[in-house]
Amino acid sequence: MKLHEFQAKQVLARAGIAIPNGRLALTADEAVTAGGSLGYPVVVKAQVLIGGRGKAGGVKVAKNADEALAAAKAILGMNIKGYTVQKVYVEKAVKIARELYLGVTLDRDRRRPVVMLSMVGGMDIEEVAETDPEKIARAWPNPLMGLLQFESRALCFEAGVPDAERDVVADIARRLYDAYVKTDALTLEINPLFVREDGGVVAGDAKLEIDDNALFRQQELAQLREVYKDEESEEKARRLGFAFVQLDGSVGIIGNGAGLVMSTLDAVKHAGGRAANFLDIGGGAREEVVKHALQIVLGNPKVKSVFINIFGGITRGDEVAKGILAVIEEERPRVPLVIRLAGTESEAGRALLAGAQLTACATMDEAANEAVRLAK
Numbered sequence: 226m227k228l229h230e231f232q233a234k235q236v237l238a239r240a241g242i243a244i245p246n247g248r249l250a251l252t253a254d255e256a257v258t259a260g261g262s263l264g265y266p267v268v269v270k271a272q273v274l275i276g277g278r279g280k281a282g283g284v285k286v287a288k289n290a291d292e293a294l295a296a297a298k299a300i301l302g303m304n305i306k307g308y309t310v311q312k313v314y315v316e317k318a319v320k321i322a323r324e325l326y327l328g329v330t331l332d333r334d335r336r337r338p339v340v341m342l343s344m345v346g347g348m349d350i351e352e353v354a355e356t357d358p359e360k361i362a363r364a365w366p367n368p369l370m371g372l373l374q375f376e377s378r379a380l381c382f383e384a385g386v387p388d389a390e391r392d393v394v395a396d397i398a399r400r401l402y403d404a405y406v407k408t409d410a411l412t413l414e415i416n417p418l419f420v421r422e423d424g425g426v427v428a429g430d431a432k433l434e435i436d437d438n439a440l441f442r443q444q445e446l447a448q449l450r451e452v453y454k455d456e457e458s459e460e461k462a463r464r465l466g467f468a469f470v471q472l473d474g475s476v477g478i479i480g481n482g483a484g485l486v487m488s489t490l491d492a493v494k495h496a497g498g499r500a501a502n503f504l505d506i507g508g509g510a511r512e513e514v515v516k517h518a519l520q521i522v523l524g525n526p527k528v529k530s531v532f533i534n535i536f537g538g539i540t541r542g543d544e545v546a547k548g549i550l551a552v553i554e555e556e557r558p559r560v561p562l563v564i565r566l567a568g569t570e571s572e573a574g575r576a577l578l579a580g581a582q583l584t585a586c587a588t589m590d591e592a593a594n595e596a597v598r599l600a601k
């Protein structure tokens with residue numbers, strides 16, 4: 226789950242990291258009011274759950290009320306990489322001497338968080354990592370100890386942080402690491418971290434992504450979740466307890482068990498197609514659950530065929546068949562369905578499905594080929 230910049234900055238502020246004064250605005254008039262109370266110049270910033278707002282024109286400096294009005298009008302309603310801007314954050318502008326990068330994210334190879342610091346902040350850090358990896362200093366704190374003071378200072382030395390700012394930046398890095406752990410974050414990043422002309426150091430931007438698996442113990446942050454139009458099916462799937470990931474292919478996938486669903490994705494790929502999603506109905510799914518799963522997959526307009534792959538253990542073939550039949554009878558699916566049903570009560574299931582508007586296949590590969598062919 227991603228948070229907006231203004232929300233992530235509250236997390237930073239609570240961790241004792243300095244942020245510029247700012248106010249949220251939902252309309253251009255509110256942005257002007259915010260500008261007036263903060264004092265000009267201000268920066269008007271699009272609040273969308275995606276990076277690269279600056280390059281897309283979603284961050285504008287305003288020197289007076291007229292400019293704030295114009296900036297807010299231009300940014301509100303703007304489409305940034307598929308996200309429509311519905312709010313702007315108006316912030317007191319900072320006189321910048323330098324822009325650093327500071328972030329904590331999960332290093333899956335090392336199986337622990339990595340703290341990264343660079344003097345070349347403000348731009349795409351991914352690009353810097355590609356072209357000039359030596360410009361990013363890294364530290365992998367012991368998870369039981371946290372980022373220790375000497376490690377944090379060593380990180381600053383390695384990154385080339387000037388003497389004057391070293392202590393402040395080292396302190397911010399430790400606070401950021403603690404906040405990362407406390408919020409069960411996958412990524413907590415400040416890019417840019419501004420060094421002001423007067424030497425102060427403040428967070429210019431904030432990016433926070435929380436591990437969805439930890440939301441149960443992050444109630445306060447979990448309440449900030451926003452559902453976007455294009456994520457409604459994800460939200461529905463989440464409520465129903467499915468493991469669901471939207472992908473960009475055309476073959477809808479339903480299976481029971483994460484391993485089976487993953488091999489189903491492979492089989493579809495092997496057959497020359499691309500999966501539209503990953504959907505695991507879990508073990509022991511009843512008719513109603515299967516029905517909801519199929520409805521979610523059919524709700525995606527990119528889906529051109531659906532491949533239902535069930536290997537019944539505690540999941541019963543007859544229950545699965547009943548769920549599929551309910552969808553076929555109630556809403557006449559607009560795309561072909563292909564099913565491979567094996568395991569517990571699969572014969573009963575196949576008997577129920579006989580004569581229904583779908584293709585039944587004996588093996589997974591056969592079904593994958595058929596689903597890919599029908600999607601074309």
Ligand code: GDP
Pocket residue numbers: 268270275276277278279280284286317318319320321324347348416417429430431
């Ligand atoms: P992003 O593009 O979505 O990462 O948005 P950022 O919040 O990082 O802003 C992009 C860029 O806008 C920054 O790298 C700065 O160069 C500039 N910017 C943001 N806030 C200020 C500010 O207060 N003063 C000045 N002069 N520039 C700013």
Ligand code: MN
Pocket residue numbers: 347416417430431
């Ligand atoms: Mn940024």
